Amino acid sequence: MAEATASTHIEHSGPDAGITRWLYTTNHKDIGTLYLWFSFLMFLFGGVLALVVRAELFQPGLQFIEPQLFNQMTTMHGLIMVFGAIMPAFVGFANWLIPMMVGAPDMALPRMNNLSFWILPFAFAMLASTFLMPGGAPDFGWTFYAPLSTTYAPDSVTFFILAIHLMGASSIMGSINIIATILNMRTPGMKLMDMPLFVWSWLITAYLLIAVMPVLAGVVTMMLFDIHFGTSFFNAAGGGDPVLFQHVFWFFGHPEVYIMILPAFGIVSHVIPAFSRKPLFGYSSMVYAMAAIAIMSMVVWAHHMFTVGMPTVAQLIFMYLTMLIAVPTGVKVFNWISTMWRGSITYETPMMFAIAFIILFTLGGFTGIMLAIAPADYQYHDTYFVVAHFHYVLVAGALFGIFSGIYYWFPKWSGKMYNEGLAKLHFWLSFIGFNLTFFVQHFSGLAGMPRRIPDYALQFADFNMISSIGAYLFGFSQLLFLFILVSAIRSGKPATQEVWDNAEGLEWTVPTPAPYHTFETPPEFKSRRAH
Amino acid sequence: MAFMSRLSRLSVALAGLFCSAFVLADSTMMEAIPPFNMTQGVTSISQEAYWLHMAVFWITVGIGLVVFGVMFWSMIFHRRSPDRQPATFDDNKALEITWTVAAFLILVVMAWPATMTMLKIGDTSDSDLTIEARGYQWKWQYKYLDEDRNAQVSFFSNLATPAGEIENRQTKGEYYLLEVDEMLVIPTHRKVRFLVTSNDVIHAFWVPDFGIKSDAIPGYINERWVRVEQPGIYRGQCTELCGRNHGFMPIVVRAVEAAEYDQWYAQKLAQQKEIDALSQQEWTAEQLFSLGEEVYVKHCLVCHQANGQGVPPAFPSLVGTEMVLTDKEGHIDIVYNGKAGTAMQAFGVQLNPVDLAAVIHYERHAWGNDSGDVTTPLDILKFAQKQ
Numbered sequence: 001m002a003e004a005t006a007s008t009h010i011e012h013s014g015p016d017a018g019i020t021r022w023l024y025t026t027n028h029k030d031i032g033t034l035y036l037w038f039s040f041l042m043f044l045f046g047g048v049l050a051l052v053v054r055a056e057l058f059q060p061g062l063q064f065i066e067p068q069l070f071n072q073m074t075t076m077h078g079l080i081m082v083f084g085a086i087m088p089a090f091v092g093f094a095n096w097l098i099p100m101m102v103g104a105p106d107m108a109l110p111r112m113n114n115l116s117f118w119i120l121p122f123a124f125a126m127l128a129s130t131f132l133m134p135g136g137a138p139d140f141g142w143t144f145y146a147p148l149s150t151t152y153a154p155d156s157v158t159f160f161i162l163a164i165h166l167m168g169a170s171s172i173m174g175s176i177n178i179i180a181t182i183l184n185m186r187t188p189g190m191k192l193m194d195m196p197l198f199v200w201s202w203l204i205t206a207y208l209l210i211a212v213m214p215v216l217a218g219v220v221t222m223m224l225f226d227i228h229f230g231t232s233f234f235n236a237a238g239g240g241d242p243v244l245f246q247h248v249f250w251f252f253g254h255p256e257v258y259i260m261i262l263p264a265f266g267i268v269s270h271v272i273p274a275f276s277r278k279p280l281f282g283y284s285s286m287v288y289a290m291a292a293i294a295i296m297s298m299v300v301w302a303h304h305m306f307t308v309g310m311p312t313v314a315q316l317i318f319m320y321l322t323m324l325i326a327v328p329t330g331v332k333v334f335n336w337i338s339t340m341w342r343g344s345i346t347y348e349t350p351m352m353f354a355i356a357f358i359i360l361f362t363l364g365g366f367t368g369i370m371l372a373i374a375p376a377d378y379q380y381h382d383t384y385f386v387v388a389h390f391h392y393v394l395v396a397g398a399l400f401g402i403f404s405g406i407y408y409w410f411p412k413w414s415g416k417m418y419n420e421g422l423a424k425l426h427f428w429l430s431f432i433g434f435n436l437t438f439f440v441q442h443f444s445g446l447a448g449m450p451r452r453i454p455d456y457a458l459q460f461a462d463f464n465m466i467s468s469i470g471a472y473l474f475g476f477s478q479l480l481f482l483f484i485l486v487s488a489i490r491s492g493k494p495a496t497q498e499v500w501d502n503a504e505g506l507e508w509t510v511p512t513p514a515p516y517h518t519f520e521t522p523p524e525f526k527s528r529r530a531h
Numbered sequence: 532m533a534f535m536s537r538l539s540r541l542s543v544a545l546a547g548l549f550c551s552a553f554v555l556a557d558s559t560m561m562e563a564i565p566p567f568n569m570t571q572g573v574t575s576i577s578q579e580a581y582w583l584h585m586a587v588f589w590i591t592v593g594i595g596l597v598v599f600g601v602m603f604w605s606m607i608f609h610r611r612s613p614d615r616q617p618a619t620f621d622d623n624k625a626l627e628i629t630w631t632v633a634a635f636l637i638l639v640v641m642a643w644p645a646t647m648t649m650l651k652i653g654d655t656s657d658s659d660l661t662i663e664a665r666g667y668q669w670k671w672q673y674k675y676l677d678e679d680r681n682a683q684v685s686f687f688s689n690l691a692t693p694a695g696e697i698e699n700r701q702t703k704g705e706y707y708l709l710e711v712d713e714m715l716v717i718p719t720h721r722k723v724r725f726l727v728t729s730n731d732v733i734h735a736f737w738v739p740d741f742g743i744k745s746d747a748i749p750g751y752i753n754e755r756w757v758r759v760e761q762p763g764i765y766r767g768q769c770t771e772l773c774g775r776n777h778g779f780m781p782i783v784v785r786a787v788e789a790a791e792y793d794q795w796y797a798q799k800l801a802q803q804k805e806i807d808a809l810s811q812q813e814w815t816a817e818q819l820f821s822l823g824e825e826v827y828v829k830h831c832l833v834c835h836q837a838n839g840q841g842v843p844p845a846f847p848s849l850v851g852t853e854m855v856l857t858d859k860e861g862h863i864d865i866v867y868n869g870k871a872g873t874a875m876q877a878f879g880v881q882l883n884p885v886d887l888a889a890v891i892h893y894e895r896h897a898w899g900n901d902s903g904d905v906t907t908p909l910d911i912l913k914f915a916q917k918q
Contacts, residue, residue: 236750
């Protein structure tokens with residue numbers, strides 16, 4: 001018996017050889033790696049689409065692509081970045097980090113974990129294949145407002161609907177797994193209010209996902225019925241209501257934007273204390289702020305719809321609630337800055353990205369407050385001002401958070417140190433490229449340039465040229481990121497045991513690189529906080 | 532080269548923007564710089580929106596100075612140094628409560644004036660005049676509603692920028708993409724109520740100088756109002772993605788003094804009655820063909836293309852098909868009633884019988900099509916009566 005146990009243990013102590021390691025894996029680290037590489041691939045794909053858009057917008061007039069294809073580009077760029085790049089990247093982080101942070105040997109439901117990843121390549125292959133279909137890919141914007149996405153949609157819309165269903169199933173399975181792991185598999189002694197903030201951020205995010213992904217599934221199913229089975233949910237001529245579509249979509253869509261930012265809040269809350277050499281300021285208010293943001297995110301959806309003609313009172317209520325979200329969000333920013341205050345700060349690449357995150361996300365928050373003011377929103381709505389706003393929170397917010405987290409944990413995961421000089425270069429190119437691209441879009445939007453147009457009036461020409469130059473700088477500097485990672489994995493210097501001199505948490509107590517299996521017996525945990 | 536001169540202008544623009552932001556808007560240096568802030572506009576609503584925009588902007592600038600000030604102080608003076616240990620504090624309840632309450636109070640200060648403006652925008656009562664703005668893929672129809680149906684003026688407003696400018700074969704004009712074949716005309720000093728709706732997908736009616744934006748939604752009628760004090764020409768665009776030519780359906784409004792408006796209206800009404808009379812008159816094939824070409828360019832060309840071959844499968848070809856060669860009744864039907872579930876619209880409500888007959892006649896004889904028949908306005912009127 002003892003022998004058998006020992007041999008089983010040896011058999012399962014390392015990964016399988018060859019491709020089956022990745023196909024059949026139930027290991028949270030392997031699955032995390034799969035998620036992260038997949039999301040990076042999608043990031044490059046979505047980025048190429050954006051660069052096509054920016055090429056067309058470089059000068060007024062139609063140069064490269066005709067308007068129908070332009071609409072396909074903007075639509076697919078949005079869909080792929082939201083569902084293919086940002087969301088799976090955060091799930092990759094969750095897979096790698098949550099078991100290591102709570103002292104668990106693996107995720108609670110390892111086989112479902114495998115399934116929830118392997119659905120994604122199929123879903124996105126299906127979505128991308130619509131480019132090859134007659135009539136082209138979805139061209140109705142990533143928000144796919146009916147009836148443009150139903151009565152007037154290209155035939156490929158049905159494939160788009162099925163792809164969304166698959167992505168939703170994957171997200172829901174991933175969320176269930178994360179919640180089950182966090183609630184059941186924490187090492188003894190770790191109370192909820194002892195959990196690292198990244199774990200908290202994902203616990204809240206996972207609940208949000210379970211709350212709203214079925215709503216998204218519902219709205220695309222209603223579209224499917226309108227298109228194929230003769231119903232009229234969104235068709236006014238049949239007694240339906242096109243505005244209903246927007247209400248249901250944004251009931252999903254607004255929490256969705258917090259789904260894409262909360263895990264980044266979590267990452268930054270680890271990086272800032274580590275490089276300030278000081279404990280995180282206001283742990284409990286950080287947790288409460290995230291919970292408050294998540295709850296409030298579900299009652300502000302109609303601020304995306306101020307111009308649809310809601311009653312004035314409804315618009316006022318949504319305006320007030322939206323403004324209120326600024327309070328917990330502001331609290332988080334104040335707490336991060338207080339964490340840095342009187343610390344002992346050094347500027348390694350993860351910290352650079354985290355600081356850029358705070359500054360640029362706050363700018364995105366400021367434009368968010370401006371957009372919440374309904375009478376002013378009538379002027380901002382559907383202009384480039386909105387495009388600038390949401391790229392500040394999604395690129396400088398979510399994406400810079402991801403970069404920060406990768407540089408921070410990569411040495412512990414891989415056992416290799418990345419090249420700090422090149423990583424700094426990657427940071428500065430990304431920072432400058434990003435601001436060049438999107439800062440000027442505030443101006444073109446305020447001056448009146450609508451979004452989603454392939455050609456524009458001459459007064460917007462200068463801003464668009466700057467924006468396109470910035471976009472190419474930003475886009476191509478991501479190849480440097482790929483180079484940094486690949487060269488570190490192949491020939492990087494070995495990372496030290498502690499990697500950073502003040503990084504805290506159970507994930508730093510395991511050897512470098514993190515072994516295939518960690519915490520097969522629960523680690524000792526001492527709460528730093530008085531209860 | 533135009534491209535190089537734009538690049539050099541760009542560097543000036545960029546430098547100017549980053550140094551002076553919103554402050555130096557009227558200094559001489561800024562003349563080379565395109566508009567980069569919200570317009571103050573010409574209605575009380577647009578002026579209040581501008582005021583709110585700037586007020587909230589400056590409040591956020593103030594918050595930003597404090598927050599980033601503290602942050603940069605920390606980034607500079609709290610760097611790691613051998614002679615200083617990091618602090619160890621990690622909580623301060625009083626501070627947390629203070630900034631939570633402070634943030635809340637600042638928001639209340641912003642919400643108050645915003646509420647006042649919202650109530651004003653919502654008040655469409657006591658208007659002097661009502662105009663329906665109806666979005667179509669991809670043009671606007673304006674209808675001046677009047678209790679006497681015979682006194683109603685209605686017309687379509689299409690993009691007037693020639694294809695050559697869009698395809699970079701001609702120099703782009705000053706109002707590139709912001710010019711129409713027929714402007715919406717409104718009187719100054721009167722409260723004009725707009726009823727905004729759509730015939731197909733969702734569009735949005737926006738004239739920045741008026742400070743109103745309203746989605747045009749099929750099955751919905753949204754109300755907005757303006758009172759323009761200053762005569763002039765005001766330009767806007769559709770702002771809701773509405774398909775292929777979303778970027779090519781501008782809104783241009785000419786605001787004129789009341790007397791001039793009344794004169795324009797009377798003239799427009801008389802013209803409309805003239806067209807009714809024309810429908811009954813005799814037309815030669817040549818007259819129909821040349822008028823039909825004009826109508827085709829204005830209404831059909833974007834989808835069916837200049838060579839009539841369309842962009843299949845979304846926009847079918849009109850060359851040599853059975854319908855254009857033999858089936859005249861079917862041809863009138865599809866142009867008049869459109870085809871459900873496709874981009875083909877019902878032009879029966881958009882074009883007068885003369886234009887309809889002409890464009891159908893044109894399609895049946897252009898690009899080598901030879902149906903050998905003539906389509907007259909009378910054919911259209913007969914078809915309409917059978918409906």
